[in-house]
Amino acid sequence: MDTGPVSAHRPAWLTGARLASLRRWVAVPASGGKTTHTPIAPYDALPTVAVPVCTPEDVESAAARARTAQEPWAGLSYGARAEVVLRFHDLLVARQDEVLDLIQWETGKARLHAWQEVLLLGTVARHYARHGRSYLADRTVRPAVPLLTRARELRLPKGVVGIIAPWNHPLYLGVGDLIPALLAGNAVLGKADGQTPLTLLWARALMAEAGLPENVWQVVTGDGPTIGSAVVDAVDHLCFTGSTATGRAVAERAARRLIGVSLELGGKNPLIVRADADPDLAARGTVEAAFANSGQMCVHIERVIVDAAVYDAFTAALLAATSGQRLGQGLGYGYDIGPLATRAQLEKVGAHVTDAVAKGATVLAGGRARPDIGPYAYQPTVLADVTDDMDLCLGETFGPVLALHRVSGDAAAIAAANRGRHGLSAAVFSRDTAAAEAMARRIRAGAVNVNDGAGLAIGTVEAPMGGRGDSGLGRRHGPEGIRRFTDAQTVAVSRLGPIGPPPGRPAESFVNLGNRQLRLLRRLGIR
Numbered sequence: 071m072d073t074g075p076v077s078a079h080r081p082a083w084l085t086g087a088r089l090a091s092l093r094r095w096v097a098v099p100a101s102g103g104k105t106t107h108t109p110i111a112p113y114d115a116l117p118t119v120a121v122p123v124c125t126p127e128d129v130e131s132a133a134a135r136a137r138t139a140q141e142p143w144a145g146l147s148y149g150a151r152a153e154v155v156l157r158f159h160d161l162l163v164a165r166q167d168e169v170l171d172l173i174q175w176e177t178g179k180a181r182l183h184a185w186q187e188v189l190l191l192g193t194v195a196r197h198y199a200r201h202g203r204s205y206l207a208d209r210t211v212r213p214a215v216p217l218l219t220r221a222r223e224l225r226l227p228k229g230v231v232g233i234i235a236p237w238n239h240p241l242y243l244g245v246g247d248l249i250p251a252l253l254a255g256n257a258v259l260g261k262a263d264g265q266t267p268l269t270l271l272w273a274r275a276l277m278a279e280a281g282l283p284e285n286v287w288q289v290v291t292g293d294g295p296t297i298g299s300a301v302v303d304a305v306d307h308l309c310f311t312g313s314t315a316t317g318r319a320v321a322e323r324a325a326r327r328l329i330g331v332s333l334e335l336g337g338k339n340p341l342i343v344r345a346d347a348d349p350d351l352a353a354r355g356t357v358e359a360a361f362a363n364s365g366q367m368c369v370h371i372e373r374v375i376v377d378a379a380v381y382d383a384f385t386a387a388l389l390a391a392t393s394g395q396r397l398g399q400g401l402g403y404g405y406d407i408g409p410l411a412t413r414a415q416l417e418k419v420g421a422h423v424t425d426a427v428a429k430g431a432t433v434l435a436g437g438r439a440r441p442d443i444g445p446y447a448y449q450p451t452v453l454a455d456v457t458d459d460m461d462l463c464l465g466e467t468f469g470p471v472l473a474l475h476r477v478s479g480d481a482a483a484i485a486a487a488n489r490g491r492h493g494l495s496a497a498v499f500s501r502d503t504a505a506a507e508a509m510a511r512r513i514r515a516g517a518v519n520v521n522d523g524a525g526l527a528i529g530t531v532e533a534p535m536g537g538r539g540d541s542g543l544g545r546r547h548g549p550e551g552i553r554r555f556t557d558a559q560t561v562a563v564s565r566l567g568p569i570g571p572p573p574g575r576p577a578e579s580f581v582n583l584g585n586r587q588l589r590l591l592r593r594l595g596i597r
């Protein structure tokens with residue numbers, strides 16, 4: 071199946087036999103998997119390995135198999151499903167080195183940031199295995215007619231859930247939403263991103279080893295507009311993570327079928343440095359939040375809003391911390407920042423910086439590609455004097471590029487943070503955490519970190535995570551992160567038959583009875 075030269079960074083354990091054991095999970099029975107796609111490895115811009123590509127007919131037949139498998143899966147107890155997830159958790163932790171290699175090979179990110187995916191996914195798996203049952207438990211509610219009726223709210227699986235996720239966190243985003251979807255009793259039709267199919271297939275194989283029945287999780291591959299659209303057309307709920315533009319297109323398509331969507335989209339996330347902030351601490355938090363994953367992270371920081379009182383001290387600390395970042399590449403823990411994932415990413419980041427500089431931005435650090443390090447390597451970059459006419463001012467760069475903005479006072483900082491249409495994540499650095507928390511309420515963002523740049527809120531998996539404005543709809547994590555994969559059903563039971571005027575009695579006597587009940591309840595202070 072492989073043709074031509076392959077990337078020299080291919081992990082040694084990925085033998086032909088292991089590769090075949092991963093490829094077998096691509097759902098291609100209709101087409102026979104004759105067409106293939108080969109991603110390009112960011113470390114050397116050479117092909118990785120070919121993966122079969124699905125047709126829309128493959129997607130349809132995968133959905134049909136998932137549908138058949140869903141009922142028996144939902145028929146198991148929550149505990150039995152959780153056992154599978156907990157075994158997956160244990161295997162993931164034990165075998166992490168393999169998936170770290172794959173994530174690095176397919177995305178180029180530093181190994182520490184690949185490991186953060188393992189940490190987050192393991193945490194999500196454990197959380198929902200332990201707490202999901204209570205999030206979905208039947209709920210007894212106050213009935214319509216006290217004593218004569220009773221009612222419960224149930225949570226039923228949607229059926230087949232579609233999951234479409236991008237390449238930037240192929241393990242966490244590809245599997246982190248799948249786990250609550252499965253635990254809620256759904257089958258899943260997941261589309262692997264074209265850049266990172268091996269990471270998702272590795273997770274699929276591991277889930278099989280953990281005991282997931284064969285057809286409950288189908289993996290399809292292929293380009294977004296064709297195969298992604300076929301997924302939207304085949305499922306009962308769609309969980310999409312990606313850009314705002316694609317999210318909007320996906321939501322429109324889903325709307326035509328009247329299926330629910332959760333959309334985790336882009337950001338242009340601000341970090342506020344208050345006048346009382348410790349400049350060194352704020353600089354450390356900024357560097358981690360801006361340059362981790364080479365800035366290819368939905369919650370990463372691209373705008374730093376600094377109070378004039380601390381601007382010079384913070385900028386000096388930021389530049390020192392930035393110059394300490396080791397840009398490099400290779401499997402292993404030797405570097406802080408890896409290259410960008412694709413040529414398209416390199417071109418977009420370069421174009422944003424070139425545009426900003428041409429319009430008057432000042433480069434305080436970085437500002438150029440490093441082909442001497444790797445074909446897609448780009449320096450961590452800090453810009454000042456960024457103005458509204460620059461593409462990167464309010465548009466997502468999705469790269470290691472920070473813009474500094476100087477303001478005076480909290481009100482101006484909040485106004486600057488709330489500029490633009492995104493609202494995913496934000497951060498505030500301050501010695502006065504109460505003041506920072508009070509500011510959080512006024513910042514339009516799905517999550518606000520205080521004295522941390524980006525990871526703290528997303529790592530708090532008991533709390534919801536998601537976007538406002540152009541950053542999305544719906545939430546992952548916490549109770550909402552699993553309930554979105556269910557339909558609420560109300561079961562109301564009458565002890566005496568249909569509620570209404572008894573046969574042969576005038577309607578007025580029933581109305582009088584009802585009015586007496588309304589008045590009595592009001593007098594008793596009930597409802």
Ligand code: NAD
Pocket residue numbers: 234235236237238239243261262263264292293294295296297298299311312313314315316317319320333334335336337367368369466468494537541542
């Ligand atoms: P993208 O929207 O181009 O692609 C995302 C996924 O959608 C890919 O798997 C792609 O194949 C698929 N796709 C493309 N067109 C489609 C279509 N018409 N129908 C269905 N599926 C389609 O995004 P990208 O550039 O690959 O990823 C980066 C973006 O994702 C950034 O904007 C980033 O902020 C965002 N993101 C958001 C979150 C979050 O949780 N909010 C997390 C990670 C990334």
